[in-house]
Amino acid sequence: MNLNKEDSTELGKAHLTYGKLSIDQANIRLKQEGESEFPLGVFSKFIQDTILELYDNGNYNIDYTSVSVLTALAGIIGNSFHLRKHIEWCENPSMWVVLVGKSGQNKSAPLKTAFKAVKNQQKQFDKEYESAIANFDPDAGHKKPTKRKLYSTDPTFEALINMHKQNPNGLILMPDEFKSFILNLIGYSGGSKQSQFLSIWDGAPISLDRKEAESSSISMPCVSIIGSIQDDVIASFKAKDIKDGFFERILFAIPLKMEKKYIKRTNPNDYIIEQFHAQMKSFLDTVSENETTKELMLSEGAEELFITEINKHVKPSNKDSTISGILSKLDRYMLRFALVLEVSNCFFANKAIDKVSRDSMKSAIMLKDYFYANALKLNHMVLNVYEDNSKEGKVLRIIKKIGKKEFTNKEFIQIADQIGIAKESYAYQLLSNTKLAHKIQKGLYETDILN
Template structure:
């Protein structure tokens, strides 16, 4: 095995269950770690939200030509965690620099609108437009109109992504909102004819999506969205081992957040560039892609996931390179080999997350739908046990008494009791799965 193959294997083997935050510039990695110890942000949730914010800041202004096709940093990202796991807060904090810019542009828009409305002669004036980045509640037509005067692009944010998909075709009857988004994911030329508003043509549409979801809603989210590749276009962040959140009373370090905001501002202020790819970068990608092609060839699900990851890896490379350059306030249209290796680590992480989603949806085993701590609790229980004994085992693992008791009472799919098995004594439980 040559040096290049060893480097690729090393990058692939570093894949982990949690987001590899060290792919970011050091100041962002430090911010993520600080937020974990102060305001209790899960690192993977915060990192995923930051990745999406960086992609939005870059938007259509920069691209990368890999020799075969050109890509821009369009990411569809879903944060998956149980209700109450604090998904909204890290998403909101990560997007704060762009929200601040939206607020500034809204104030400017109001001033311009006031001046326009008070003008007695509007013949040579154009009505002001509110140029914004973040969309929450909108129609396809209004989104396309906003894109027409914010060519850099937009970010659709939703606390609950199910609301977004449930609103598909809300204003168009049997219209094809889902197909529209599929077309827009590629960032290719898009045009729409509006009733009474005239046609709009977008040369380089850039639409990023970021939102939260609860694990039990994954099946609903995927319903009728697998065969057309809609589901495979999503990147999933599914944190492992989310322990109890214990209030610290400490804020995020202001200097670290200021440094992060400066990176976003530097990107937004930059006019953009098309990055070139040297032979070394192509060889790194080729070595990774050839290896993955052999691995996934005989598995339809892995094959479908990999097809989208081969586009996402270039989008990740562009985002990471721009982030590192922005941290030094020095831009140049070159992608470094180290960044490409980091992109491999990131794409391998998301590949593993995608497999988690498919395994979760395919599994009919109720144990697979337990949280990590609940699964550990279940595995520690003996085959047969009294309720008091089960509660004590749960408490030894950190469960509150009432939580351990409720787990035993509320999971009849996991346990037998006397009503189901007369060989059991009253108050005795039997595990249905070993």
């Protein structure tokens, strides 16, 4: 990436350009100092209070909780609201999100809290389905009950489409193991499922036609995804990227400090957390009543801000293809962020949901800055671990220890284990993905870095 200082300052500075901070905002900023750069001010105050309470007394990471709540709001809204930029450009609120951190960094608890309302509602749907099945009598001409799903953890692509048909408002996917889920679901072989899944992110119609089977189609797919992954594993995932834009569609939450925290003796305030869950349930219940899609437009002020911001992306995008790939997707995510914030913040403030306001677009730009910085951070992590010649490069350290231009995969795995970098499966993964060595023949590799 070849951004100079002048270009880089054009991006990521929205939090400095929108006026003075209130006392509450200043206190939040001080509390986040050195811990998180997530712009908490984009949320309604009760959400801010919940996130900080869980951080202060629950050992929750601010970034993980904030991004999880944002994705939960997007998943709840689904196809109930879209944002139409113009006649040919309409965005749904779906988001693909990954929490990046080290093992044991408490990534699962924020997810559990953020999606409690969704999971509780799913339990209710499951009970209703079981009751309906128990009373189902095909001989009496009853229509077979269908099971409504709000979320799933590991569906096949076909199952995903069928579940979406039963819940046109959309689905949330919460895989237990993000890397395995993505590889199993779409693979990296360039097959049709991969292109279809990319179409889902775009909100384009999906149709599956199978011989001797019922065809399945979704006219307005809306699927949000959220999962977690370890920081050393994400480099392997990135290395498999085939440059089709899939990786750029993912939003990454990467804390300033990727470290395990000491557990505090205090517990989160019950009232604050219960109020959060009650508000999220109310939001879910109200949105679930919508049977049609309401399209919002940008207000004049929001339109002006949006155009100004995406125009800032042109110069750095023209200079670097990697930057271009990231920003082109964030241009669209800005609209999705603004939609989610407008709908949710208006609901929680008991205001009419009409147009996307200038304030919502300001907040969306701040979110764009946050995720843009994390995308660059992730690229830097990948380069350090896999590709560059820095002393932190794992592959480089192993190859230098081997000390030969040609070596076998067995030698690589043995040395990786001896110097404590990786066990067999991960070592082989490192070797398969590295650009510092290439395969000559089966089991034999060559490197030029020792010349």
